[in-house]
Each structure stands twice: as C-alpha cells, then as structure tokens.
Amino acid sequence: MSFSPLVERLMETLRVLPGVGPKTAQRMAMHLLERDRDGGRRLAEVLDTALEQVGHCQRCRTLTEETVCRLCESPRRDDGVLCVVESPADQLAIEEAGGFTGRYFVLHGHLSPLDGIGPEDIGLALLEERIAEGQVQELILATNPTVEGEATAHYIAAQVAGQGVTLSRLAYGVPMGGELEYVDGGTLSRAFNGRLPFSALR
Amino acid sequence: MSFSPLVERLMETLRVLPGVGPKTAQRMAMHLLERDRDGGRRLAEVLDTALEQVGHCQRCRTLTEETVCRLCESPRRDDGVLCVVESPADQLAIEEAGGFTGRYFVLHGHLSPLDGIGPEDIGLALLEERIAEGQVQELILATNPTVEGEATAHYIAAQVAGQGVTLSRLAYGVPMGGELEYVDGGTLSRAFNGRLPFSALR
Ligand SMILES: [Zn+2]
Ligand SMILES: [Zn+2]
Numbered sequence: 001m002s003f004s005p006l007v008e009r010l011m012e013t014l015r016v017l018p019g020v021g022p023k024t025a026q027r028m029a030m031h032l033l034e035r036d037r038d039g040g041r042r043l044a045e046v047l048d049t050a051l052e053q054v055g056h057c058q059r060c061r062t063l064t065e066e067t068v069c070r071l072c073e074s075p076r077r078d079d080g081v082l083c084v085v086e087s088p089a090d091q092l093a094i095e096e097a098g099g100f101t102g103r104y105f106v107l108h109g110h111l112s113p114l115d116g117i118g119p120e121d122i123g124l125a126l127l128e129e130r131i132a133e134g135q136v137q138e139l140i141l142a143t144n145p146t147v148e149g150e151a152t153a154h155y156i157a158a159q160v161a162g163q164g165v166t167l168s169r170l171a172y173g174v175p176m177g178g179e180l181e182y183v184d185g186g187t188l189s190r191a192f193n194g195r196l197p198f199s200a201l202r
Numbered sequence: 203m204s205f206s207p208l209v210e211r212l213m214e215t216l217r218v219l220p221g222v223g224p225k226t227a228q229r230m231a232m233h234l235l236e237r238d239r240d241g242g243r244r245l246a247e248v249l250d251t252a253l254e255q256v257g258h259c260q261r262c263r264t265l266t267e268e269t270v271c272r273l274c275e276s277p278r279r280d281d282g283v284l285c286v287v288e289s290p291a292d293q294l295a296i297e298e299a300g301g302f303t304g305r306y307f308v309l310h311g312h313l314s315p316l317d318g319i320g321p322e323d324i325g326l327a328l329l330e331e332r333i334a335e336g337q338v339q340e341l342i343l344a345t346n347p348t349v350e351g352e353a354t355a356h357y358i359a360a361q362v363a364g365q366g367v368t369l370s371r372l373a374y375g376v377p378m379g380g381e382l383e384y385v386d387g388g389t390l391s392r393a394f395n396g397r398l399p400f401s402a403l404r
Pocket of ligand 2: 262263270271272274275
C-alpha cells in the first residue's frame with residue numbers, strides 16, 4: 001500500500017528541494033494536505049511567480065525580478081570597486097558582513113571545463129564590457145577558496161590584465177574565533193605565509 | 203541589503219514547510235532559482251494540482267483524489283474489521299507493518315474541545331453510518347497512545363456501545379528490540395499489567 005497516486009507524486013516532487021529525503025517529503029506533504037492548504041497554495045503560487053519573473057540583473061547578473069537590481073541602481077555605492085562573486089548567496093554574505101561599499105558582479109558558478117561551463121556561461125563577456133567602461137579601478141576576485149574558484153579567479157585576472165585595473169583577492173587566514181587545532185592544514189600554511197608584522201595589526 | 207522583494211517572498215513562503223527555518227529556506231530558494239528551475243516549476247504545478255484535487259475518501263476519509271480510495275474499493279479486504287486511525291500517515295505505518303487485512307477509517311485528528319474540535323470535525327457521523335451498515339464486527343481503536351487519542355477512543359467506544367461490535371485497542375508494551383532501561387515508566391507499567399502467560403507467546 002501507499003498513498004494515492006497524486007499524493008505519492010507530491011511527495012516525490014517535494015524531493016527537488018535540497019536536503020529533503022523520503023521521510024521529510026512525506027511529513028511535508030501531510031502537513032500541507034492535512035494542516036495548511038492555504039500555505040501550500042501560497043507556496044505554489046509564489047514559486048510559480050518567482051520562477052517566471054526572477055531573472056538576472058542586466059548589469060551585475062544577480063537574481064532579481066527587475067531589469068537592473070537595486071544595488072546597481074543605488075547612487076550610494078562606489079563605482080570604482082567591483083567585487084566578483086560566484087553566487088547571490090556569497091554576495092549577501094559579504095553585504096551582511098558589512099563594510100564593503102562597492103558594486104558586485106555575480107558569476108552564477110565557476111569555470112568547469114569538464115561540465116562544459118566556459119567563460120560565456122559565467123558572464124565574462126559582460127564583465128569585460130563593464131571593465132571597458134573605465135570606471136572600475138579595483139576588481140576584487142571573491143570567488144570561493146576552492147580549486148575551481150581559484151582557477152576562475154586566475155582566468156579573470158588574465159582576461160583583465162593590462163587594462164589598468166588593480167586586482168585583489170580576499171585574504172586567506174584562520175577564521176576569527178576559531179581554534180588553531182581545528183583549522184585545516186592548507187588554511188594554516190596560507191595564514192603563515194601571509195603573516196603580517198604585528199605592528200600592522202591594530 | 204537583502205535579496206530582491208520577490209526572492210525574499212519566496213524564501214518567506216518556503217517556511218510554510220515544516221522544519222524549514224530561514225537558512226534552509228534561503229538554501230532551497232537559491233537551489234531552485236540557480237540550479238533547478240524545471241524542478242521548481244514541477245513542484246509548483248504538482249502542489250497546486252494536489253491541493254486542488256486531493257480530498258477525503260467518501261467512505262474512509264483518507265486522503266485521495268478519487269471519490270472512493272483504492273483500499274475501500276479493494277475486494278480483497280475484510281469488511282468485518284475496521285481500524286480507526288488519526289491520520290493517513292498512521293494508516294500507512296500500519297499497512298507497512300503488514301498483517302492487517304481489514305479496512306480503515308481516518309479521523310484526521312482527535313477530539314480537542316479546547317481547540318473547538320468536536321465529533322463532527324473528525325467524521326464520527328460517517329463512522330456511525332458505517333457501523334449501522336452492520337458489516338463491521340470488530341472496531342480497532344488505533345488512535346495515538348496520548349491523552350487526546352485515549353479520550354477520542356473512549357468517546358467512540360461509548361458511541362458504538364450496544365451495537366454488537368467488538369472493540370479493541372492496540373496492545374501497549376515495550377517496543378521490540380528496545381532495552382528496558384530506556385522505556386518510559388508509563389509504558390513499562392502498562393506492559394506489566396498487560397503481561398501474558400509465557401505459553402501464550404510463540
Ligand atoms: Zn545589479
Ligand atoms: Zn477509502
């Protein structure tokens with residue numbers, strides 16, 4: 001025995017959500033059907049609308065339902081510094097950390113030749129146009145500290161070379177508040193190599 | 203800063219799902235928008251269809267998109283034994299445990315006067331009609347072993363009294379494979395009171 005075909009189909013389909021296995025999908029389906037049909041209808045509608053309307057900002061490629069996103073439209077951000085990130089979630093994390101006043105460019109991924117993801121898939125032509133406008137003085141390559149993120153940063157660095165733009169990369173180091181014994185070796189050796197004179201730290 | 207209004211709305215709405223907090227909702231929204239738009243569209247559509255079409259079986263009240271569910275329609279089940287459960291999930295658990303060949307009746311909850319949930323809300327009029335048909339010889343009151351489940355079982359028992367129907371309740375006891383020291387006291391004392399002669403056990 002199982003639930004009715006349509007209920008079973010709902011449980012299967014809920015598994016498109018990350019981290020949702022069969023048991024969780026069953027609990028979700030039962031909750032929506034038994035206790036929150038209005039919430040379920042709202043979810044179906046908002047999901048449909050969002051997938052229909054949310055695209056990429058024409059200027060920075062972040063997720064937005066507008067042609068150009070609010071951050072790109074804001075007159076209070078510095079056009080001279082552009083921060084390249086892999087995802088909108090990375091962009092949000094940097095914004096929430098606070099302190100950065102420049103603009104962003106979102107790749108939606110990283111170069112991955114084996115998966116057929118090349119420069120055009122991560123918007124590098126649009127990034128080149130942006131640099132050619134001449135306002136960007138510093139390009140912060142804030143791709144992930146992974147093999148793919150590093151390779152993508154190097155590719156962009158090579159692409160931009162010779163155009164008078166300063167390139168930078170987020171500092172590697174031990175995470176604040178962490179204990180050295182739990183920091184992985186690669187990070188630790190990077191932190192050693194990047195050590196600063198004590199007087200340079202406040 | 204936050205995501206665009208529509209993306210924020212999607213994240214909020216995903217929280218209608220049980221167990222989904224702000225971080226999980228963000229991860230789900232990003233996954234659907236960045237990596238699985240087809241899956242997201244399918245989810246919106248199936249959810250909408252299920253909420254539109256899935257109702258209660260006219261005979262047993264379980265969740266189904268059909269007028270009468272497959273189990274009620276099956277000629278291979280015993281009309282003489284009717285098992286009353288609180289939810290379709292309980293029904294499924296009993297079916298998956300195997301061995302029961304009778305039919306079901308689903309309350310979709312339990313009596314809860316403080317929440318305004320009375321006999322009509324859990325389908326007791328329909329249950330009475332079913333008993334009045336005269337085929338049911340045994341009614342298994344498989345409501346949850348909770349205060350509300352017990353109270354509901356007693357209410358139904360009183361309602362059915364004098365109609366020649368044998369009433370039964372699931373046996374209480376120590377769960378198989380469990381260790382006595384971890385079994386709660388209430389269960390343990392019930393298991394003691396319900397002890398059987400050794401020869402009765404195979
Ligand atoms: Zn933008
Ligand atoms: Zn039925």
